[in-house]
Amino acid sequence: MKDMHNTHIYFSDIAIRFGHQQVLTDTELEIVSGRCALLCGKNGSGKTTLLRIIAGLEVPYSGFVNTGIGKYHWNQYRQQLRQTTVYLHQQPYMFDGDVVSNLNFSLSNKLTRKKRIDRINSAIEWAGLESIAKNPAKTLSGGERQRVAIARAWLRNPSILLLDEPITNMDHDSRSRTIQLLTNLKQQGVALVVSSHDPVHFGALTDTLLQLSEGRVHRFITSDNVTPIHYRKHLNTNAKQT
Amino acid sequence: MDESTSITLDAIYLLFSGDAELWTIIAVSFQVSSTAILISIPPALAIAFILANADFPGRRLIISVFNTLLAVPAVVIGLTFYLLLSRQGPMGDWKLLFTQSAMVMGQTALCFPILVAMGHAAFQAVDKRAWETARTLGASPTLAFYTVMKEARFGLLAALFAAYGRIIAEVGASMMLGGNILHYTRNIPTAIALETSKGEFSQGIALGIVLIILAFALNTSLQYFQGKGHLRN
Numbered sequence: 231m232k233d234m235h236n237t238h239i240y241f242s243d244i245a246i247r248f249g250h251q252q253v254l255t256d257t258e259l260e261i262v263s264g265r266c267a268l269l270c271g272k273n274g275s276g277k278t279t280l281l282r283i284i285a286g287l288e289v290p291y292s293g294f295v296n297t298g299i300g301k302y303h304w305n306q307y308r309q310q311l312r313q314t315t316v317y318l319h320q321q322p323y324m325f326d327g328d329v330v331s332n333l334n335f336s337l338s339n340k341l342t343r344k345k346r347i348d349r350i351n352s353a354i355e356w357a358g359l360e361s362i363a364k365n366p367a368k369t370l371s372g373g374e375r376q377r378v379a380i381a382r383a384w385l386r387n388p389s390i391l392l393l394d395e396p397i398t399n400m401d402h403d404s405r406s407r408t409i410q411l412l413t414n415l416k417q418q419g420v421a422l423v424v425s426s427h428d429p430v431h432f433g434a435l436t437d438t439l440l441q442l443s444e445g446r447v448h449r450f451i452t453s454d455n456v457t458p459i460h461y462r463k464h465l466n467t468n469a470k471q472t
Numbered sequence: 473m474d475e476s477t478s479i480t481l482d483a484i485y486l487l488f489s490g491d492a493e494l495w496t497i498i499a500v501s502f503q504v505s506s507t508a509i510l511i512s513i514p515p516a517l518a519i520a521f522i523l524a525n526a527d528f529p530g531r532r533l534i535i536s537v538f539n540t541l542l543a544v545p546a547v548v549i550g551l552t553f554y555l556l557l558s559r560q561g562p563m564g565d566w567k568l569l570f571t572q573s574a575m576v577m578g579q580t581a582l583c584f585p586i587l588v589a590m591g592h593a594a595f596q597a598v599d600k601r602a603w604e605t606a607r608t609l610g611a612s613p614t615l616a617f618y619t620v621m622k623e624a625r626f627g628l629l630a631a632l633f634a635a636y637g638r639i640i641a642e643v644g645a646s647m648m649l650g651g652n653i654l655h656y657t658r659n660i661p662t663a664i665a666l667e668t669s670k671g672e673f674s675q676g677i678a679l680g681i682v683l684i685i686l687a688f689a690l691n692t693s694l695q696y697f698q699g700k701g702h703l704r705n
Contacts, residue, residue, distance in 0.1 A: 287604055317608045323601035326623060335619075336609050386610055 235419040237263040237314070237389040238298055244283055245292040245445075246276075253279050254290070255445035259423070260438075261390055266412070266422040270429045271442035277425035278320070280442065281392040284423065285317035314389040320398060322379030324367035329359055329378050332367045336385035349385060357381035357411055373404025380411045390421045397431055409435055483677035493654070494675060498682055501659035504572055504650075505640040508579035509632070516584050517628070520591030521617060525603065535592065541585035546578075547644030553578050554648045570651035575659070578645030583635035590634060594627025595620065626698050633690040641683055 244257040253276045261267065261284070269277050282288035286308045293304035295311075325332050333350045341349070354363050357377045362370060367378060376396055383391055393412070397405045413435055416422055426432060429439065441448045486494055523535055555561050557569040557577075568574045602623045606616035621628060643661040650657030652666060660679045667676040 285608055287608065312607065313610070315608070317604070319601050319605070321601075323599060323605040325602070325605075325619065335606070335611075338610075382609065 235263040235389045235421065237261060237421050239390075239421075240296040241284065241304075242294045242296065243292050244280070244290050244304070246279060246283065246288065246290040252445055254283075256292075257442075257445065257447050259284070259440070259447055261421045261423060262437075263389065263421050264416055264419045265437040266416055266424060266432070266435050267438040267440055268429050268432050268436040269423060269425040269440050269442060269447075270427075271425075273427075275442045276445060277442055278394050280447075281317060281394055281423060281425055284311065284390070285315050285392050286311040287317060315392060316383040316386050316388040316390075317392045318376075318379050318383060318394060318396065320395040321372065322375050324370065324375055324378065327367060329354075329363050329365055329367050329370070332378055333382055333385060336382045353381040353385050356384060356414070358407065371404075372398075373400045373408065376400070376404070376408050377411060380408070380415070384411075384415065388420060390423065391415060393422065393424045395426055396424060397426070397428070405431060479673045480677055482674035483681060486674055486678045487681060491678075494678060496655050497658050497660060497663045497679065500572070500655075500657065501640055501661075504575045504646075504659060505579055505636060508576045508639055509583055509636050511576070512580050512584045512587055512635070513632070516587035517591050517621070520588050521595050521620070523588070523592045524595035524598075525600070535589075538585045538588045538592070542589055544585075545644060546582055546642040546646075547648065549578055549581050550645035550648030553581065553645070557649070569649065570653060570657060572650065572657055574649035575646050575657060578649045579639040579642070582642060582645060583639045586635040586638060587631050590631030591628055594624040594631060597627055598623045626694075629694055629697055633694055637687060637690060640686065 239261045241257070241259040241261070244254055244259070245252075246254045257276075257280060259267070259280065269280065271277050279288055283290050283293065283304070290304055295302045295304060295307040297307075325335060330350055333353050334346060337346050337349055354360055357380060359374075359377060359381060362374055362378075367375070370378065380391075380396075391412075396412070397408055400408065409431065412422060412424070416435065422435070424432060424435075429436070523531060553574065554569065556563045557566065557574055558564055559569075568577070598620055602620050603616055606619040607613075611619060641661055643665055646652075646657070646659050647662050647665065650659070650662065652658050652662040658666070660683055664676045664679050667673070667679075
């Protein structure tokens, strides 16, 4: 899939509360084609909520989207977000049926049967799913599910891909394969936003390292190649300051 | 041959000899109950889905109301619609009392709460990620709803069969609203009640056999479909 994207979106003033708990306050986030933002933070810091807001699945009481062409209220831009963004749950949901039927879900009904089969085959090849293509999707392991979910998202050709803890509880091999797929997507121009407890594994993939705490995003490193050393250095510096 | 064996054999003969009166009764039953269930399914499933997925004031009260309606006897539903449809009632001008339409109304009121209550339970059992995944993969709300229905299909089928089983076998509403008119509103349960009161057990047993075969077919179908499902994670 060669489609190149040209996304540069700036989210600002995002705020949401659940009951009396203020989860996000005036949060800002920049999303750029072909770049990966890694979102770190403690449990309950609001990482998942922020991703869900960007995906249009959660409704903030405040939030603006600046596309470079205009600045919109989040509500005005929600439909556009839904069309251009794919969100992957921490444990991706698999529909009843085999892997092929799950991949088929992403394709438009307007496509001919032959085109569908071609697209599905290319997704299977792209994500290395040949050996599990006919397996019932609900019986797959965590790593296999994640790869199927990424392939399903790839078929949608999204501008923005949001991943919530995509490599949690994976072995080394599954983790490498998942990160390789994400690297491919990034090279194709997809903007990635990844939340993770364990940012060290995303070193080579990450362009911007963000930390979410007290309901706000703190951008502390932007470079073309953030390495785990950068992250560790930052944590050490923070620890010394406090 | 004792009397009960003789009656049962008569009943089987009636059933398989193509007795016109008997098969008209069976046809009325299926026609009325199938119409009632088809009318009920779309709104009942929509309500069940909304109750399972949306959060709004009064939601719990609505769920309680539908659960309570499950326990309302058919004869009370029959009485209510009888009062509404009788000449002095608010819907008396429609002249529907003692028609198949009146029976459909009564049976719709009977199966609606079953479809909502059991449909709500079926939709609640589906992981919320199913809806979100469908939507994030570009599905319209209608397609996402259809997708969630597919995920909940075993529970929804159980709801459908339970609802159909209830209305095809109920006497109270059909008797009061249909009037048990031969070739028009006489269905299986009202015919069984009438024939039994006359001491004509053969036709009653023949019709009873039809109901038992139907119940068996519905349950076997449900088992078949459920057996094809994979374990959920």
